[in-house]
Amino acid sequence: MTTRTKFIDNLAFAKKNDHLIDELLLVDCPRLNDFLHHFSLMSTPNMLPSGLIHYELLGETDAAGRPFLHLTLAANLITICQRCLNEMPLKFALNFKYLIGEVGDFDLMAPEGDGSDDYDMQQVSSNMDIVALVEDEIIMAMPIAPTHEQLCGEIVSQSGGEPNPFAILKGLIKP
Numbered sequence: 001m002t003t004r005t006k007f008i009d010n011l012a013f014a015k016k017n018d019h020l021i022d023e024l025l026l027v028d029c030p031r032l033n034d035f036l037h038h039f040s041l042m043s044t045p046n047m048l049p050s051g052l053i054h055y056e057l058l059g060e061t062d063a064a065g066r067p068f069l070h071l072t073l074a075a076n077l078i079t080i081c082q083r084c085l086n087e088m089p090l091k092f093a094l095n096f097k098y099l100i101g102e103v104g105d106f107d108l109m110a111p112e113g114d115g116s117d118d119y120d121m122q123q124v125s126s127n128m129d130i131v132a133l134v135e136d137e138i139i140m141a142m143p144i145a146p147t148h149e150q151l152c153g154e155i156v157s158q159s160g161g162e163p164n165p166f167a168i169l170k171g172l173i174k175p
């Protein structure tokens with residue numbers, strides 16, 4: 001297993017309107033992998049989650065000359081449903097916008113009423129780690145306790161096995 005890294009000069013990338021499309025295997029994202037893996041410890045300790053993350057990075061300078069990065073993520077991951085402990089697919093389609101600047105500049109660069117909630121800040125860096133950024137964004141987007149949105153198929157539809165609690169009560173009431 002190798003950790004893949006991809007570094008960019010984020011300010012130059014934005015100013016050149018540069019463009020990058022790539023994909024990551026989950027095995028290249030050890031932190032995200034650990035994060036997904038802990039959901040599966042209860043049922044199948046040796047199962048590694050599988051998945052692929054597509055990402056696209058686009059540099060842009062806006063009309064005011066401010067450097068931005070746009071990040072688009074699409075991922076299909078497998079995690080474990082916390083209700084039925086079966087595999088559960090997780091789909092992500094995420095968009096991010098970052099303003100590149102020095103920390104001290106950010107107040108000046110984000111005038112009030114500018115819709116500045118629409119983007120996050122990223123410190124100017126000549127070696128910004130894109131893989132780490134992609135990983136961070138997916139980790140932050142992960143549900144804390146993922147469960148199937150619909151009913152948990154097999155578990156819900158099969159009602160055998162467990163004794164009916166009312167049947168037990170009946171037995172107790174009987175003389």
Ligand SMILES: [Zn+2]
Pocket residue numbers: 081082083084085086147148151152153
């Ligand atoms: Zn479930």
